[in-house]
Amino acid sequence: MTAVPEAARAHIADLGAFVQASPSSYHAARVADDRLVAAGFAELDERAAWDLAPGSKNVVVRDGSVIAFVLPAEVGATTPFAIVGAHTDSPSFKLKPKPTTMGPGGWRQLGWEVYGGPLLNSWLDRELRLAGRLVTRDGSEHLVSTGAIARIPQLAVHLDRSVNDGLTLDRQRHTAPVWGLGDAESADILAVLAAEAGVSPDEIGGFDIVAADAQEPRTFGAGDELFASGRLDNLLSTHAGLTAIEHAAPASSIAMFAAFDHEEIGSSSRSGAAGPFHEEVLTRILGSFGASAEDRARSFAASLHVSSDVGHAVHPNYPERHDPANQPVAGGGPILKINASQRYATDAHGAAAWASACADAGVPSQEFVSNNQVPCGSTIGPISATRLGIRTVDVGVPILSMHSARELTAVVDPWYLSRAMSAVLAR
Structure with a gap:
């Protein structure tokens, strides 16, 4: 048994507090907004004109969705985006x-x-x-x-x-x-x-x-290395992205955290990933620096979106439901999600970008692909990639009991995910 780093324990305690404070998507967006404002982010009103300055940190909330971004010191009409995305709702x-x-x-x-x-x-x-x-x-x-x-x-x-x-x-x-x-x-x-x-x-x-x-999240098991909680799908990823953007200092990209409502019912809403919210925010940011349609296309072509949602760890009681060669384990680090039918948006370039981020962050990584007899679910990844044309890679953390009232993960994996997200936002 490997000892859990204290930084991972601090992260999981913060995740537990975030889950407790976020019993609905509307609470999750409000809690994220409050934390970001406390960290120096300026609240933007969608009904007002935006006056964005290089180096500024900003956040905007629409219903149960939240988008935060940090502008680099030098930003222009074709500056690309480095985005980590998640969703705030749960079954x-x-x-x-x-x-x-x-x-x-x-x-x-x-x-x-x-x-x-x-x-x-x-x-x-x-x-x-x-x-x-x-x-x-x-x-x-x-x-x-x-x-x-x-x-x-x-x-x-x-x-x-x-x-x-x-x-x-x-x-x-x-x-x-x-x-x-x-x-x-x-x-x-x-x-x-x-x-x-x-x-x-x-x-x-x-x-x-x-x-x-109503039960509080808690750690348990030998060495308190396991974590049980409601709404890990997908507050785990939302929290990881939030902690990453709080301290983001992008080099040459616009660092962005975007968490959307209604993923569990298809994302088709004014605040869902299939709706206009994300594209409107991206367009308004670039428009603040005089971007034309041509400029925006150039920015999107150079951008990267990391879509993060929980995935399946190998279930010890049902190993036959998993691919026999690709078997994500709890505690083994974040997973790269791959699907030939593009239920996940990962391609070779996205996989390489994610591998580089994990290496830069010093975290282990592993792959998930479904057993051919067991079709996988989907995420905001393919939806956002289709709507925006931004290269998207699907990732996550392996858990057990997905879509249960109470789900299970390894204490160390959410911390690993947040560190890799931080590496993405540092582009």
Whole structure:
């Protein structure tokens, strides 16, 4: 057993605090914004004109997405970008309109939709919190987060003797949580959320509220070398990019950290990677230095985007689900994601750029490719590459239990990832 470096332990403790403070994408964007402002970044308003100076550090937030960038001392209309990208959302549940319901037996329940592709069984019998935003009728946004307030109860084995032969959950009937006792008039979840936010329930004009694991992140195992937490997909990468941009000092590129909402449902939104946000920010930056369409094309052609999302470590109980030759291990460093069908955007040039960054950072690296019988997922990488035309490479950290309410990684790997990202941003 190799001792975990103290710097890695400090990084994982900071990641745990970031996860706890970021139960929704809106919280993640706000926490990142607050940290960056404290580190000397200037907040930009999308509705105002931007006056960008060489050497300046800036951050802009749109809903649950955040983009931060550091300009080099010498910057012009064709300066390329060095970008690390991630996403702020996670598979979960999202409150429906009229979310307070009454179930049989006097149970108060919640009506919610499945968000993304969670491992449904992992959310059973687990205390859950609610978090997100309330928007009042005057257009003001109020972030809100509860403590442990809800639980999806599983049917006892005595009432389903075949449950261990295979569990099938009806997404409408079997995932509704309980959150109290009594009739529907005795309490309303929107009133509870309004009280948490310090507003009147009558003022609420709209809401985006999701569920999150209420259990705190923690290290465990022999030597405390393992780390369990909710929302590692993909706050792990978001946090790694955030810590890298906080201290970025680019040589000749524009260093950028971009974390987008809605990746788990396809990224097609005004704040998702498939939407206009990223391109608009890139264009406005170069436009501040007089860039023409020709200049922008030259900048993008020389740029690099590192898309980071968690990947699969070899599962000790299901080794046959992995490629027999390419087997990422926890603690072995960040992974380079490769897929012949471009579900990941990595190509040979991107792979070489990532290998160089890892070497410069002094961190180990490894490759991930799927077993041919087990199709892989995808990331913001192919979406951003298609939309922007910027060379993109997909990377990440190997974890277990992806899309579970609570996921698992090695303590050292998020630190390795952040160091490699720092090398990318130093271009």
